[in-house]
Amino acid sequence: MSSALLEVTDLEAGYGPINVLHKLSLRVDRGEIVAMIGANGAGKTTTLMCLSGVVRARAGKIAFEGRDLVADRVPAHDIVKLGLAQSPEGRKIFSRLTVLENLEMGAFTRSDKDGVKADIEKAFVMFPILRERQHQAGGLLSGGQQQMLAIARALMARPKLLLLDEPSLGLAPQIVVQIFDVIKELNKAGVSVLLVEQNARMALKVAHRGYVLETGRITFTDKADVLLNDPRIRAAYLGE
Amino acid sequence: MTSLRSWVPALFALLAIYPFLPFAEANRGEQFTILFIYAILALGLNVVIGYTGLLHLGIAAFFGIGAYTVGILTVPFFPFQQSFLVAAIAATLLAAFVGVVTTAPILRLRGDYLALVTLGFGLITLYAIRNLDAITEGTKGLNPIEAGPIPGVAEDVDLSSLKVNSEWGVRWYKYPYLYFLALGTLGMVMVFLRNLERSRLGRAWIALREDELAASCMGLNPARLKLSAIAIGAGLAGLAGAFYAMALRTTGNPQGYDFTLSMIMVCCVILGGLGNRPGVLLGVFLLMGFDRIATNMLDNLIQEQIGTGGSNYLKVSGWKLSIFGMVLILMMRFRPAGLLPEKRVACELSEGVGERGEETVNTKPGTG
Numbered sequence: 001m002s003s004a005l006l007e008v009t010d011l012e013a014g015y016g017p018i019n020v021l022h023k024l025s026l027r028v029d030r031g032e033i034v035a036m037i038g039a040n041g042a043g044k045t046t047t048l049m050c051l052s053g054v055v056r057a058r059a060g061k062i063a064f065e066g067r068d069l070v071a072d073r074v075p076a077h078d079i080v081k082l083g084l085a086q087s088p089e090g091r092k093i094f095s096r097l098t099v100l101e102n103l104e105m106g107a108f109t110r111s112d113k114d115g116v117k118a119d120i121e122k123a124f125v126m127f128p129i130l131r132e133r134q135h136q137a138g139g140l141l142s143g144g145q146q147q148m149l150a151i152a153r154a155l156m157a158r159p160k161l162l163l164l165d166e167p168s169l170g171l172a173p174q175i176v177v178q179i180f181d182v183i184k185e186l187n188k189a190g191v192s193v194l195l196v197e198q199n200a201r202m203a204l205k206v207a208h209r210g211y212v213l214e215t216g217r218i219t220f221t222d223k224a225d226v227l228l229n230d231p232r233i234r235a236a237y238l239g240e
Numbered sequence: 241m242t243s244l245r246s247w248v249p250a251l252f253a254l255l256a257i258y259p260f261l262p263f264a265e266a267n268r269g270e271q272f273t274i275l276f277i278y279a280i281l282a283l284g285l286n287v288v289i290g291y292t293g294l295l296h297l298g299i300a301a302f303f304g305i306g307a308y309t310v311g312i313l314t315v316p317f318f319p320f321q322q323s324f325l326v327a328a329i330a331a332t333l334l335a336a337f338v339g340v341v342t343t344a345p346i347l348r349l350r351g352d353y354l355a356l357v358t359l360g361f362g363l364i365t366l367y368a369i370r371n372l373d374a375i376t377e378g379t380k381g382l383n384p385i386e387a388g389p390i391p392g393v394a395e396d397v398d399l400s401s402l403k404v405n406s407e408w409g410v411r412w413y414k415y416p417y418l419y420f421l422a423l424g425t426l427g428m429v430m431v432f433l434r435n436l437e438r439s440r441l442g443r444a445w446i447a448l449r450e451d452e453l454a455a456s457c458m459g460l461n462p463a464r465l466k467l468s469a470i471a472i473g474a475g476l477a478g479l480a481g482a483f484y485a486m487a488l489r490t491t492g493n494p495q496g497y498d499f500t501l502s503m504i505m506v507c508c509v510i511l512g513g514l515g516n517r518p519g520v521l522l523g524v525f526l527l528m529g530f531d532r533i534a535t536n537m538l539d540n541l542i543q544e545q546i547g548t549g550g551s552n553y554l555k556v557s558g559w560k561l562s563i564f565g566m567v568l569i570l571m572m573r574f575r576p577a578g579l580l581p582e583k584r585v586a587c588e589l590s591e592g593v594g595e596r597g598e599e600t601v602n603t604k605p606g607t608g
Contacts (some may be wrong), residue, residue, distance in 0.1 A: 054456055054457065085457070097443065107446070
């Protein structure tokens with residue numbers, strides 16, 4: 001238990017009269033990549049938004065490094081400071097800010113200028129294309145480049161846990177492979193990752209463990225390779 | 241487009257030497273002073289609309305609050321008798337405070353809804369001013385406002401040794417002293433806003449305007465950012481109001497702070513280029529200059545040339561609002577990002593921008 005970085009217990013959340021998440025529990029250990037897969041509307045994005053504090057949890061616990069974010073009512077902008085950053089679905093690049101400004105915005109909560117500079121340099125090493133285009137408006141990047149920027153931007157907060165919402169959305173297969181390679185590398189460098197994906201096969205290939213989410217409930221959870229070979233999962237999410 | 245960067249300092253330099261020119265008239269100089277004041281007001285509005293994208297339709301209320309604060313703190317009718325400096329600071333702070341207090345409860349509203357509430361706020365403020373007879377003297381306005389410039393300094397500042405033009409007065413709140421003061425303040429506001437734009441805060445406002453969700457995922461606090469924009473915008477409007485009352489030496493008829501003024505200011509900001517400081521300046525000089533100066537000149541000219549004998553349809557001032565409307569429609573058709581488009585806005589409106597996905601329906605008032 002002590003290795004749990006994030007421990008979610010009986011989380012409930014929703015919009016208006018509708019509850020989307022029903023007693024959802026999951027765990028991310030330090031150094032892990034955890035994949036959450038599920039169909040449209042299963043509640044994957046809502047879960048991440050809850051973790052980031054953008055959507056308020058109605059009940060349950062979100063313990064991040066032992067601190068309960070729900071009970072303490074930690075606001076979204078402080079959650080980033082604690083070390084939990086998200087690259088939201090659809091990338092949401094600030095298209096009028098330059099690539100460099102986008103990265104700086106990711107480090108908004110930090111005050112160590114030299115550290116930020118060093119991390120921008122790291123991001124440029126990881127994604128050389130971003131260095132080339134650093135003075136261009138974010139909106140002028142291609143989809144894949146925007147996704148790289150979105151990940152790099154989230155990393156600028158120096159998160160302990162990185163939440164990635166659909167990083168493969170709308171990208172060419174080749175770019176998807178590239179993005180997932182980066183995720184693996186990041187993980188090796190010590191960042192824990194909670195990965196939400198519709199591309200279940202790719203996600204389970206890089207992840208250590210996986211959760212299957214159906215209409216706001218966790219229906220399966222196991223090691224990623226077990227899930228990958230489970231006939232029910234294969235039928236429902238891998239198209240076999 | 242690069243040569244545009246230098247026209248603003250050039251314009252300021254030109255305006256600074258204007259009173260020394262032999263053909264300078266006190267009358268014209270006083271009209272310019274009013275333009276500078278409206279420019280400060282529009283720049284304040286630009287912080288709110290242009291930087292953060294909150295469509296505020298009640299900026300005139302803060303202008304009024306600023307003017308009446310100066311009125312209350314300086315006229316003989318009240319026991320305060322403060323100097324202009326003290327009154328102007330109080331006006332700025334009070335307007336900023338009222339801005340924060342009235343906006344905090346409505347931060348969850350977006351776009352049109354926010355605009356409607358701010359419009360309502362403008363109207364409420366106007367009617368409150370008009371009906372609080374005991375404090376504001378109703379439609380008569382507070383007067384005379386003849387405070388000294390700074391504490392301990394009398395209102396008579398005889399600078400006759402500096403007199404280069406026979407029309408230069410000796411009282412500091414008359415042309416050309418107030419002219420210089422307003423121009424200097426406008427210049428300082430421009431510099432202040434330029435630095436603000438380049439600061440972390442300025443960048444954060446743009447991020448917020450673009451995508452509030454992503455911004456909060458980055459650890460930005462949307463509520464605090466919006467309130468800081470309102471505080472600065474309303475504060476500048478209050479400062480402009482303080483100058484306005486000083487220039488007129490009365491708060492005037494409350495009608496001067498009504499919805500029309502808010503609307504014209506929005507027009508100035510959009511005409512010049514949303515979010516672009518030099519553009520906003522240009523917008524004010526064109527629109528307000530046309531409104532306050534050019535129409536009168538044209539009226540006189542037509543009168544002299546043709547001798548209309550009082551027929552209204554030959555007066556430009558009668559056609560003023562129609563001309564405003566036409567100009568705005570043409571602008572929206574041909575230069576939707578304004579005369580001097582802000583680099584970032586222009587980039588968004590042009591088709592060169594890549595796919596941004598479905599989230600473009602956020603708060604982006606005025607540009608549509």
